[in-house]
Amino acid sequence: MTFAQNQSGPVRRPAAATVLVDAGRPPRTQGAPLNPAIVLTSTYFSRGVPGPGEMVYTRDDTESWQAPEQIIGQLEGAGRPACLFGSGMAAIAAAFSLAPVGGRIVLPTCSYQVGQHFADDLVRRGLASVERVKIDDTEAV
Numbered sequence: 001m002t003f004a005q006n007q008s009g010p011v012r013r014p015a016a017a018t019v020l021v022d023a024g025r026p027p028r029t030q031g032a033p034l035n036p037a038i039v040l041t042s043t044y045f046s047r048g049v050p051g052p053g054e055m056v057y058t059r060d061d062t063e064s065w066q067a068p069e070q071i072i073g074q075l076e077g078a079g080r081p082a083c084l085f086g087s088g089m090a091a092i093a094a095a096f097s098l099a100p101v102g103g104r105i106v107l108p109t110c111s112y113q114v115g116q117h118f119a120d121d122l123v124r125r126g127l128a129s130v131e132r133v134k135i136d137d138t139e140a141v
Contacts, residue, residue, distance in 0.1 A: 093118065106131050
């Protein structure tokens, strides 16, 4: 076990190597696969408005993402799973959406071009300010 710090003091949690071996696996059941199956679908059947936890569309959730989300969340010491995205632009849009109106977004000067354009659009619409930094300049970052 390793120890991590949180606001209440040290917390015991498994070492990263242990988490990588076991996290995200389904409960062990006789005759069942040890690892989760990869689900190759983009849409799921639904009889109407989906209920909580019901999958509808892969960009929202997919069974294939759930295990790595649990693993990454556990490795980071988070209380819940990480959040995977169907594309880099989806991740960028989600991250930018966390900035409050008028907030400041700090971007690397060398990053995904469409993300740069999206940030410029936020500036044009008066929703955020953007500061670009060279990531190899630690002081600037």
